Amino acid sequence: MKNLKYQHFTIVIVFIYFGIFTLMFFFLGFDQVVFQGPFGVHFMRQADSLSFASNYFNNGFHFFKPELYVLSNNNGRAACEFPITYYLTALLYTVLGKQFYVQRFIHLIISYLGVFFVFKLSKVVTKDVIYSILVSLIFFTSTVFNYYSFNYLPDAPALGFALMGWFFVVKSLDDDSDKYLIPGFIFFTLSGLIKITYLINPLAVLSMGILSKLFFKQSSKLINKKIILYGLLTILVVGSWNIYMLWYNEINHSHSFNTKALPIWSMSQEGILQVWEHFTHYWYSSYFYQSVFHVFYLSVLVLLLFRKKIDKRIAILILFLFFGSLSYFILFFRQFKDHDYYFLAFFPFIFLVLIYSLSVLKRVIANEKIHVAIKLLLLILVVSGLFHSQKKMKERIIDNVIDNKFRLGLLVNENKSGIDSLKIEDDAKFVVAPENCANGALLYLDRKGWAVSSTSELTTQTINDFAKEGAHYLLVADDNFKIPDGVNGKLIYCNNGLKIFKLISAN
Numbered sequence: 334m335k336n337l338k339y340q341h342f343t344i345v346i347v348f349i350y351f352g353i354f355t356l357m358f359f360f361l362g363f364d365q366v367v368f369q370g371p372f373g374v375h376f377m378r379q380a381d382s383l384s385f386a387s388n389y390f391n392n393g394f395h396f397f398k399p400e401l402y403v404l405s406n407n408n409g410r411a412a413c414e415f416p417i418t419y420y421l422t423a424l425l426y427t428v429l430g431k432q433f434y435v436q437r438f439i440h441l442i443i444s445y446l447g448v449f450f451v452f453k454l455s456k457v458v459t460k461d462v463i464y465s466i467l468v469s470l471i472f473f474t475s476t477v478f479n480y481y482s483f484n485y486l487p488d489a490p491a492l493g494f495a496l497m498g499w500f501f502v503v504k505s506l507d508d509d510s511d512k513y514l515i516p517g518f519i520f521f522t523l524s525g526l527i528k529i530t531y532l533i534n535p536l537a538v539l540s541m542g543i544l545s546k547l548f549f550k551q552s553s554k555l556i557n558k559k560i561i562l563y564g565l566l567t568i569l570v571v572g573s574w575n576i577y578m579l580w581y582n583e584i585n586h587s588h589s590f591n592t593k594a595l596p597i598w599s600m601s602q603e604g605i606l607q608v609w610e611h612f613t614h615y616w617y618s619s620y621f622y623q624s625v626f627h628v629f630y631l632s633v634l635v636l637l638l639f640r641k642k643i644d645k646r647i648a649i650l651i652l653f654l655f656f657g658s659l660s661y662f663i664l665f666f667r668q669f670k671d672h673d674y675y676f677l678a679f680f681p682f683i684f685l686v687l688i689y690s691l692s693v694l695k696r697v698i699a700n701e702k703i704h705v706a707i708k709l710l711l712l713i714l715v716v717s718g719l720f721h722s723q724k725k726m727k728e729r730i731i732d733n734v735i736d737n738k739f740r741l742g743l744l745v746n747e748n749k750s751g752i753d754s755l756k757i758e759d760d761a762k763f764v765v766a767p768e769n770c771a772n773g774a775l776l777y778l779d780r781k782g783w784a785v786s787s788t789s790e791l792t793t794q795t796i797n798d799f800a801k802e803g804a805h806y807l808l809v810a811d812d813n814f815k816i817p818d819g820v821n822g823k824l825i826y827c828n829n830g831l832k833i834f835k836l837i838s839a840n
Contacts (some may be wrong), residue, residue, distance in 0.1 A: 349466075350452070354445050357473055360719070361726050363441075363483045370433045370746065370777070371485060373729050374673070376739045377770045381589070382485040384772040385416055386436055387779065389423035391759075396420055397577070402775035404762065404783055404802075407585035412578040413592070414487045415526030418443070431779075437483050440490045444482035447493030448472050450500040455688045457500070457507050461704075464691050467711040468684065474622040474718025476725035477673050478680070487527045488674040494524035495534045495681055502538055506646060511559045518563035525571040530665065530678050532571055533657030539564030541649045549645060589771065595667035608670040616673045619725055622718030628711075629683055632690035639693045647689060654682045741765060741810050742773030748831050749777065755826060755833070761805040766791055774808065782806075793819035800836045807834040 358364060366372075371379035381401065388400035388409065399416050400409040422436040429435055448469050455465035472478050481489040501517030521535040542560030579592060597605060617623070640648060658679050668675050698704065745752065745765075763782035765774040771784050783799055785791060788811045796807060797820060807822060809832050816822040816834055826833035 346452075346462075350449050353470070354448075357479075358483075361473075361479050361483075361723060362730050366483070366730050367434050367437070368432075371742070371773070374480065375486065376742075377773065379485040380742065380770055380772040380776050381413075382419065382487065383433060383436060384776055385419040386422040386426070387431065387776065389416075389420055390426045390431060391779075394420070394423060397581075401589060401772050402778075402781050403589070403771040404781055405771070406582075406587040406589060409781055410581070410585040411587035411589040412581045413590040414491075414528055415523075415574050417523065417527065418487060418490055433485075436485050440481075440485070440487075441483045443490035443493040444478070445493070447496035450497045451684055451688075454496075454500040454503050455691075457504055458688050458692045459695055461691070461695065463708050464695075464704075464711075467708060467715060468687055468691070470715045471621075471625060471684075471687070471718070472680075474625055474715060474722055476619040476722045476729070477616075477676055479722055479726055480619075480729055481674050481677065486674060488677050491524045491528035491531050492677045492680055494520045494527065495531050496684075498524060498534060499681055499685070505556065506644075509553055509556065511553075511556045514556070514559050514563055518567050522567045522570050525567060526574050528678070529571060529575055530661050530675075532568070533654065533661055533678070534681055535564050535567045537650055537653035537657050539568075540653045541646055544649055545646055594664040596664050597666035600667060604667070608666055611670045616669075616676070618721075619673055620676045622714070622721045624714055625718060628714060629686060632686045635690040635693055636686060639697060642693045642696055643689060651682070651685055651689065654685065658682045739770045739773055741768045742770060742777050744810050744829070744831055745774045745777040745808070748826075748829050751826060751828050752778070752833070757806065762803050763806045763808050764791075764796070764799045764804045765808045767810065778808070788814050791817070793817040796820045796822070796836070804836055807836055808832070809834075 371383065384401045384403075385399050388402065389395075392400060396416070398410065399412050399419070401411050402409060418436065418439050421439055425435045425439075426432070451472070452465045452469040455468045456462060459465060478489065478492075498517045498520035501513040501520065505511060505513040505517065517538075518535060521531075521538070525532040525535065538560060542557045542564060546554065546557040546561065575592075582588075582590075582592065600608070620626075621629075636643065636651070643651075661678055662669070665675060694707070695704070757780070759780070761780055763775065763778055763780055764785060765778070765782060766785035767787050768774050768784040769786050773784075775782050775784065782804065783802075785795075788809055791807070791809070791814070796804075796817065799807075800820075807816075810830055811832070812830060814832060816824070821837040822834035823837060824832060825835050
């Protein structure tokens with residue numbers, strides 16, 4: 334009977350969250366961008382991600398040989414994060430066709446599963462359904478989470494996998510059982526493979542396991558041993574991929590992605606102040622609704638005041654996760670100026686603090702009326718935060734203004750039917766200009782080639798050099814551009830601010 338009730342409860346909760354996710358999908362305006370390619374904030378990185386998926390589909394599904402469109406590398410070969418979501422996208426292309434929305438939905442599903450597992454985690458810790466639902470809904474007060482959950486960048490799915498991992502690890506500790514550790518560390522491994530910075534999560538658990546084994550004799554020796562084993566395996570797997578990625582980029586002369594830390598100590602004082610200004614002002618209201626930060630600070634205070642109410646292992650976990658998050662912030666400090674999505678890596682720490690502070694309050698406050706009041710305050714916070722984020726999302730996905738330097742790809746997309754009518758060979762290579770987004774215009778052309786930042790660089794020498802390297806066509810977005818003397822090129826398309834020349838010498 335008890336199992337039957339639990340199954341019914343689970344089914345009800347699943348339907349509730351399906352309803353919540355569907356409501357959020359339309360409330361946040363995702364339905365308006367389902368079929369839209371890269372646009373808005375971080376257009377360039379979005380185009381890079383889609384390029385990986387498209388080139389798997391185009392070039393034979395060789396998992397360990399990822400490629401981009403831009404040929405500044407050896408035949409476009411380049412690697413960054415573990416390409417599992419890109420590969421899955423490419424596989425689905427074989428069924429659904431090459432549709433950009435495929436990758437959006439893969440990332441959304443993983444991200445929203447992460448939110449659902451935060452509910453489950455909170456339910457394990459607080460033993461309170463309402464608190465758990467409210468905590469999970471705080472995710473949707475974050476414009477950064479909302480924007481990147483239905484996007485092409487890998488950070489939101491990396492977060493989603495990390496959150497799933499935390500549920501299984503906390504469940505294992507709560508049950509004093511090792512049976513949930515394997516799925517927990519599998520999800521941690523996927524998270525760290527996609528974004529190595531998310532390795533701070535299994536490292537925190539590993540550190541807790543080592544300290545527990547050494548100093549907390551009353552804790553389960555088997556659990557500690559398996560935490561250490563699985564933690565080391567996770568580091569081995571993630572480390573192996575990153576060694577391979579660095580080697581792959583080196584042999585292919587690829588410099589498409591930054592694969593090094595950009596620490597605070599490498600910056601000038603002026604640069605540090607600029608990053609701090611962006612972090613605390615420009616991006617601040619997009620990280621979370623402002624009052625969420627106030628609740629977080631209060632939660633930290635609760636944990637500090639009632640630290641003796643917290644299991645020692647959990648206290649160590651939160652402490653190590655704090656130091657891991659702080660180290661990450663210092664090591665990648667420069668990136669926080671222009672990359673709002675770097676903040677997502679702090680979410681596990683923030684939500685563990687929120688959840689365990691509520692658990693402490695449940696223990697120290699017996700008056701149910703006070704908890705009703707806290708829940709009402711959290712509900713007001715969530716509702717206010719949702720409308721705040723909806724407004725911010727409107728600015729990003731509806732009223733967005735594309736930087737002119739990234740407009741060539743969108744211009745190519747506007748001319749897609751005209752370009753398709755030319756029946757250009759699938760393996761033809763393009764030179765595109767002016768283009769500051771390495772894979773932007775080439776993504777929409779669905780052909781490899783070279784990106785040139787300014788038409789002034791398109792001299793007789795450079796064009797002929799590209800032709801010798803295999804360029805078949807030159808595409809420019811400049812009404813005043815004329816093919817230079819000494820270049821054997823024929824104008825085959827001129828419309829809507831776009832010109833395409835066939836480079837005869839390339840044949």
